[in-house]
Amino acid sequence: MTVTDPAHAIGKSIPLVRAVSAINWNRIHDDKDVEVWNRLVNNFWLPEKIPLSNDVQSWNTLTPEEQQLTMRVFTGLTLLDTIQGTVGAISLIPDAITPHEESVYTNIAFMESVHAKSYSSIFSTLASTPEIDDAFRWSEENVNLQKKAQIVLDYYTGDDPLKRKVASTLLESFLFYSGFYLPMYWSSRAKLTNTADMIRLIIRDEAVHGYYIGYKFQKGLEGASDERKQEIKDYTFNLLFELYDNEVQYTQDLYDSVGLTEDVKKFLHYNANKALMNLGYEPMFPKDVTDVNPAILSALSPNADENHDFFSGSGSSYVIGKAETTEDEDWDF
């Protein structure tokens, strides 16, 4: 069975909210709703803003094998964004604790559709129609990709609101990263840099999504009994293990031929830890398996390097920076 068309593939239906009240943004129950809404609105972007065509030359320097890998990775990401936009974010609306939370989910859902569509912009800029069709066919036939989609979809249509939030947070903060690795890798080698710019915008959006859904999960868990808390914790770790095993196979399948599997796995561990933290759980993977390749880390965040802070650097290399140019007017000095 294929789940590339998730809305039709579910079989079960997601409940809609039973009653709707007009949402009053002048009466706020949780300031986080406003803060996250504002951040999401400020972050808004469209693929048309990014000069992807500047990557055509660079694309032509990739081997056919590398091109195919890149296309496959991006169709995999397209599927996850489609699931999250069409099912995942929407499935969270009926259990929203505050009315404004509902609006945040509709914002997230729309942005996921933008993400999904943005990969098609990359494809149409860089590849031919048969190549594109080929990659989409691969996404429908790849066992591990279909499996991860199915695992997540099953929880989205299940009837436990907290489990839905766990599955959603793991998708936002963990499942994307086997794919995000590749554009960061190309970027670290000065390839497909405009594409990488676009992916960084997606990653930033996912960071807010994962934080927010994880936060609402923790709120929802607050009043639960110890027994229920234990049930949810066990479920979370079991689901993470299940998804992780599948991710490792997916990663091997994609990256073995280019020799990057071990590097990608470190990136997976590193992000799995942050997914757990978004849910309020202690990180699980130890330091020696989360030491992400520095080139990948600095492709993700140019400020992440070691000498940037006093304790991590060699000490003598540390210098206090100059004032930033962009400043808030609230400062009095």
Place this chain on the structure above:
Amino acid sequence: MQLATTSTHLIYFSSVSGNTARFVEKLGLPAERIPLFPSEEPLQARDPYVLVLPTYGGGEGRGAVPKQVIRFLNDEGNRNLIRGVIAAGNTNFGEGYCLAGDIIAAKCQVPLLYRVEVFGTPDDVQAVQEGLDRFWTQQSTTSR
């Protein structure tokens, strides 16, 4: 003149998601929290301290330092006692990663001591405990 205290004094801010509070708790050092709401009594620093804060932001670097922390540092007395800053954030924010730490370091001319993601791993906790130990000993021997 007061005797130099052996352990670092921390002042921190944390929003309702409480990640920074959780990190500070794990450090196990004396710490005071900058209040969340303007209606609360403002915090007044009395001793030298290291500031711990999360990064927020509306994009393009604006709003990276939470308003509550700006208000706290606008007070000259508070500002004069800051000795270093530790920032929290997430590398997935790209260029904005732990930007609040860079901004405070630059504005107050104190070192950005460490950056931590979300509420930190056990290794982060250890690195900060050890780092602060050394830093604070150095501080209390070099300053009056």
